[in-house]
Each structure stands twice: as structure tokens, then as C-alpha cells.
Amino acid sequence: MATKPFTYDISRGFLPGHRACAGCGQAAAVRMVMEIAAPNCVVTNATGCLEVFSTPYPESAWGVPWLHSLFENSASIASGVEAALRKQGRLENTRVLAFGGDGGTVDIGFGALSGMLERGHDILYVCYDNEAYMNTGVQRSGATPYAASTTTSPAGRASFGEDHPKKNLPAICAAHGIPYVATASMAFFADLKRKVRKALGIRGPKYIHVHVPCPPGWGYPEKDTVEIGKLAVETGLFPLVEWEDGEVTRVRKIKRLPVEEYLKPQRRFRHLFRTEEGKAKLAEIQAIADSNIEKYGLAG
């Protein structure tokens, strides 16, 4: 029987055959972002899962020009790319996108990102947030949520896991007064694509923070990535919000599910369901969701 050779369209930007884990929320999100952004774009990429699984030399999953340098400088190298394209008269027809994970964005690349936003570069920065340093083995980052157990904020007899709430980087980006900031989830495909399309239609600095569930890091079956992603949003723990010029302009109304529905399927939160103290933490997490719902007006 003759087999049909595998073919793909390079103009789609991000191509199959890469080495992401099964059920990787980030790979799915990148594919959706690139469906909107490709082919007339340049992508810069921080060190991390995406860089590693998409470019093991001599292979590459990228159908668009792609530049990786270091962990903390995706925003800075993108700034240089953008300036060069402007000087060469190529910026009009080329969009510059800077990618990073939560560690490369919220923590070590924070200064570089703030500089990029403040300087007004015509760049869309996309943070793929899987809420810990997954590439190095699930260490906590500034984006790790309250009470999650990671390898450096492990639950134990004297610890309930991460002891600080998730840093609200999208709000910090919005405080720069840039034209457009949005949170998105890989589980809401049309919403994510709409936001990318909207961002790419605006000249100037844009920031999209995409929630991307991670099966090995969070501890849930690979087939459930979209379901987990939806629950994060529908509980109010990951609000979908848009800011324009620093003001909230649109939110996605939610079903307001109890946080346990999101937390219980995940290994990183299972310690909370085993002790009385853990149950008290569940109440605190519910309070975080309630606060988000109140703050952003998420109730339907």
C-alpha cells in the first residue's frame, strides 16, 4: 500500500514534528498564535521548553525567522530586531513577536520586558504561563499559584507549598499604559486567536499572557489539558481580561465553579485535600478566586 508523504505548509509558522510532551498546552497555544501571526513575522524566543522542544539542532519547527539568545532577554533582542527592521524599512510588513515562558517573563526577564514596553517598541510579547520552571523540572516561579507544590516549594509537614500568590504580571504590564494587554487561555481557542489578531492590528507594545496547562508539571492526564485550562478560567483563578491604554475594557464572564473542581484533578494541589490545614488553604484559594471575580466583574 502506498503511503502518502507527510506534507505541511511552512507558511503556518509553527510546524508539527517538534518534541513537546503529549498534551502540552504551550505547544497548542503557540500553534494558535502562529496561525494568526505567520508568515510575515519574526519570532524571538527565551530559553525554555518551547525553545528546546522546537529547535534541537539540526531540526527546527519554525517556518518563520526565529531567534533565540538567552533566558532573560527575549524582549531585548526583539527590541533590537524591531529597531533594525524599522531602519531597514521592513517593519511595515513584518510583525515582531517575542515569546517567553513564565520564568523568562515574570521573573528573570521582567526588567527587559518592562524596558521593551516602556520604550514603545512595535512588538507583541506573548508569555506562555505554565506556572513554574517546567523545563528544569517544575521549580516555582513568580507565576506559581498559591499553595501549589513544586520541586522548590514542595508541600511537606511544615509546608503547604507555594506561600505567595501568583504575581499579576498582566496588570503590571497594563500599568505601563501600553495600547493593549490581554490574558488568554489555550483552552479558549477563538478567544486567544481574537486577542492575537487584535494585538497584531495595533502598532506599539502589546502583551498577551496565555495560561498553558502542563501535564507533567501539574500532574493530570494529558488528554485533560483543555479541560483543566477551562476550569482555571471558569473558577475565577485565571481571569480573562483585556486592558487598553491601561484600563480594563473587556472581561470574559465565567460560570463561577468552585475552585476545588480545578484543583482536585491536579497532583500539585492534592496535599490540600488530605488535611484540615489543607482545607483551610482551599478556602483561601476560593477567596483569591472571589477577589478576582469581584475585581474584574467576572460573574455572569
Add this chain to the structure above:
Amino acid sequence: MRKMIEGSRAVAEAVALCRPDVISAYPITPQTHIVEDLSQMVADGQLDAEYIRVESEHSAASACLGAVAAGSRAYSATTSQGMMLMIEVLYNIAGMRLPLVITGVNRALSAPLSIWNDQQDTMGIRDTGWLQLYAENSQDALDMHIQAYKIAEDDRVLLPVMVCMDGFVLTHTYESVDMPEQEQVDAFLPRYNPLYRLDPEDPYTLGAFVGPEAYHEVRYVLQQDCLGAKEVVKEVARDFQKAFGRWSGDVIDTYHCDDAETIVVALGTLVGTLKDWVDARRAEGQKVGVVKLRCFRPFPGEELVEAVSGAKQVVVLEKAVSVGAQGIVASELRSALYGKATVPVACSFVGLGGRDITFDTIDEACKRAGDGETEFFAGLRTEVLEEA
């Protein structure tokens, strides 16, 4: 055109003559006058460049990296702590074979904090894969920047070049320089024409990760090309002489070395002091000479061996310490001499943190070397040591 200008101004004007597309820098003393001058040129519309005012030196180097990857000629300048913050990116730029040019203003490292001159900063990045040229005076610094782009962008090299100049001693000193005309520089240094660049019409993946099956070879090629760049440095110096009529050495330069019994080796502005010292001591009948180490990376071992082999002793004056080991240039020179010549090489640390280097300092270094000392600090103030 001849003019009397500050060293920083000479460099800024030379950089502008090279027509950089993108400049990105972060202010740090004593690099500031260079980037202020360039900022003003951009603000006045004299220089058509994108100037990115970054929030750190790490981002300055990173922005330049991105600009060169996108196919533009870029420039930055830094010194001391700023260079230390850049180190990670400096390795990256060399590894990615991006022909950036940076002015490495030489300043001491903290702690203790000092804004004054020595060469611990640029010596500290000697293993990055960057080429390093050390300027003796303002004219040298000016000319080196024009040569640096030519060297860096040569297809046989494709490596970044750092032009090192002593902070304050050179950056803030007024000297008479011959400033070339734009047409001359344009003829010598054509527009940057990269082999590849970030372009959606022809997409490349730049900065892929490489496993053990190929990393070893990538570093081998880097080492070969960096060593091979020595010939390009020489060639560009010759071409520059033809085009501009000036010569300040290629990888090294020598001054009264032919019959010298004592040869002093140094980098940067100290070479100028040493030339005066040689004149003075020769007038008294001492057979002394100077080797200017103009290109420190790649290290011109063969050329140095040839220059010093006939001497009775070599004294390396070092403005940097490899703490816990030896003088950096001295130990590399000894290594180059190994099996080829038996001339003894002494290392004298001088002028750290901006301490003036006088004829007395140089005399002390040569005397102690003659007495058989091999590694020592010249000019130590005993009263400070006693206090400590």
C-alpha cells in the same frame, strides 16, 4: 581633518562614520561621553540610526544582538560593572557569530568600588570569543573602530570585536586627531551585507540548541576562526594604512626592540608612557624597548615570540590580575615562548584602580625583574598596607 577633541568624541565620530543602523547603550562612567555624543548626533539628525535607550547593559548587548541578527550594523559601549552584566550576552554574541562592535572602556571592578582605570574588566572577558584591540591614544581608538567593523564583518571572521580604551586616561583626554572624511570611510567600509538575516522571505532558525553530537565541533570552529582572524587583523591594518596613510601596528607594534636588552610589554595608553620612558632611558644609555600588544584576542603568540626573543629579559606590565593565579599576559607570553626561546618573563602589576604609572613605577618593575622577581605589585604604598 585635524581637530583637537576629547577621546570619547573621537570615538563617537568614528562610530558615526561607520554608519551604524542601531545603537544601544546604558550609561556608566567613564563610557558616558561616547554615548552622549552619539545620542546628540541622532537628536540633531546628523546620524541616521535607531538609538535604543535600554534599561541595562544586559539589554544593550541583547538589543545589539537582535539588530545584527536582523541584518543591521550595530554599536554599543560599556565598561567595568556594565561589562560584567553583559558577559552572558557577550559569550552568546560570539557563539552566534554576530559581527557586533563594542567599545570596551577600561575601568576597575568592584569591590571596592572604583571608577578609575585599569584593565580588569576587558581582561575578564578574554574567553568569550570576542576579538580585542587595545588603543594607545585617541587616533588609535578612532582608527580601530573603523578597522573593527571591517574585521568583524569579514566572511572569514564573523566575530564581534571590542575596541578597548583606557577610561579617563583616553576617554576624557583631549588630543589632536585626524578625522577621516565620510567618503573615505565609505570606500573602506562598505555597507554591512550579512550572509543571512531574519527575513520572512527566507526564514532561518538562529540560536538552536545543540547536543553533545555537535557542540564540540561548533566550539572547534569558533576557536579556529578566532585564531585565523589574526591574519585578517593584519590585512585590515595594511589596507587601512593604504587608505588612510596611518599605521599603529597590527596585532602588535614594536618600539626600539631590535637591540633591546629589556623589553616591556603593555596594552593601551601605557604604551605611550613607555615610549617616552624608552626615549629617556635610551638617552641615558639603557637598551630598552616596548612591545605594544595591540590585539590581545586572538593572542599573537608567534609575533610576540619573534619580537622579544633577542632580549635578556621581558617585563610585562599588567593592569589586571587573575586573582589566585598569575599575570594574564605574562603567563600567555611564557606559554608562547615555551620550547622556542628562554628569555625570562616577569610580571609586574601596575596602576590598578587608576594609580598613576610613572617612570619610577616602570624603573621599579624593571629593577625587580632584573633582581629575579617574577610576579609582583609595583608601587605598593606601605602606609596603606599597614593601615589595613
